[in-house]
Amino acid sequence: MSEHAIEFLRGWIGEKVHCQHSPVKIEKQAETLAKECAAKAAEVGIPLEDIQEEVGDIQELIASRLEEAAEADQSNENSGKTSE
Template sequence: MSEQAIKFLQEWIGEKCQAPAMPARIDEQAHTLARECTKEAAQAGIPLEDIQEEVGDIQELIALHLEDAAEADGPEPQGSTLPTDKQPDSKAQAETGPGNG
């Protein structure tokens, strides 16, 4: 596998394979992301065969990364529908919380 393909795959997975909103649907999300990755790799001039030569089934690899992300993220508090990067940080909440605003 070329260095270009390795770099592409590492960056793509790092950017796209975040903790899923619905962990029960990881297989569906992995399928969708695998298609997207294949398309973007082709646009970057990287044949899918180059990627598969090193990692095998790209959908399985993506599913593993999604599962790892879901486990690392842990259960979200009930009632929270915002992605973790959109959650207000605790310091901002403390400064603007009840009695401080």
């Protein structure tokens, strides 16, 4: 994958992928965000195939990042409660 495609994907995920607590919401949001990502990549001239060649299914990648964000948020909430 080109460096341009890698930079695009990292920046896009950093901007768009935020915490969701419900697994159902994560899957639904991942599907929506994957479509948005593919459309935005096409707008800037990056074929979806270039991204998927490197990372596989972008919906799965986004769902994974959403789950990580939810876990991190939950950890932050739990550590905040224990220090109160």
